[in-house]
Amino acid sequence: MSGFQLDPRLVADSVFLADGPLSQVRLMNDARYRWLLLVPRVDGAVEWLDLDGGQQRLLLAEINRVGALLRAEPGTAKLNIGALGNIVRQLHVHLVARRDGDAAWPGPVWGHGSAEPYGAEDLSRHVETWRQRLR
Amino acid sequence: MSGFQLDPRLVADSVFLADGPLSQVRLMNDARYRWLLLVPRVDGAVEWLDLDGGQQRLLLAEINRVGALLRAEPGTAKLNIGALGNIVRQLHVHLVARRDGDAAWPGPVWGHGSAEPYGAEDLSRHVETWRQRLR
Numbered sequence: 001m002s003g004f005q006l007d008p009r010l011v012a013d014s015v016f017l018a019d020g021p022l023s024q025v026r027l028m029n030d031a032r033y034r035w036l037l038l039v040p041r042v043d044g045a046v047e048w049l050d051l052d053g054g055q056q057r058l059l060l061a062e063i064n065r066v067g068a069l070l071r072a073e074p075g076t077a078k079l080n081i082g083a084l085g086n087i088v089r090q091l092h093v094h095l096v097a098r099r100d101g102d103a104a105w106p107g108p109v110w111g112h113g114s115a116e117p118y119g120a121e122d123l124s125r126h127v128e129t130w131r132q133r134l135r
Numbered sequence: 136m137s138g139f140q141l142d143p144r145l146v147a148d149s150v151f152l153a154d155g156p157l158s159q160v161r162l163m164n165d166a167r168y169r170w171l172l173l174v175p176r177v178d179g180a181v182e183w184l185d186l187d188g189g190q191q192r193l194l195l196a197e198i199n200r201v202g203a204l205l206r207a208e209p210g211t212a213k214l215n216i217g218a219l220g221n222i223v224r225q226l227h228v229h230l231v232a233r234r235d236g237d238a239a240w241p242g243p244v245w246g247h248g249s250a251e252p253y254g255a256e257d258l259s260r261h262v263e264t265w266r267q268r269l270r
Contacts (some may be wrong), residue, residue: 019175047202048202048212049203079184081183084215084216087241096249107246108217
């Protein structure tokens, strides 16, 4: 895993929160949603199917943990989980706490309008909160 | 699981292919994509997190099996896997073999235009092929 490098578009669109057993946990810098990413630290992984059984079980545990935290966010109507990768091929799993009436509701968040980055104060507050939750 | 009932919108939009260990496998009746659904036969399940550990492992095995078949479809550029449920709340997992240049490429298939149902002959041919593959 020493060769792990994050895709530059993931670096640009999201902020590091924590390292899980398999994945980097990152906050998407888009204030419209509560949206986290899991990026497995597995060199060259593109598809979910590229992970071996042990890696899949680790990722599943991370999805359960992060998903439960997102589901507990006030106002969450539905959790959306997706692995698409049509644009950024590096394997990454989206977890989004959807609220009834949010910017893309009830459609998918991917490809809907443009991200609305957090202001600097707001971003550092969210990052700090998430780092504490993920500790 | 005796109380399992399929949401009427899933019945209307897709066709039964096979019963896996946990889930019904269904073909989305949309000729624009190669698009299968897994619908766990678990009464009342809405979120991935509603499944217990054993059910999650069964669903994961089904995702691996069906995903590998879809990835092997000619022209597949990327597999998309998603659990959204903003409209149909009954838990269902989408697996879509995306082709470079397909109707929604590189955006998500969900909410993109209207489904283009297969013609009758074409539908029965696809259903038969998938049933054989899933046997």
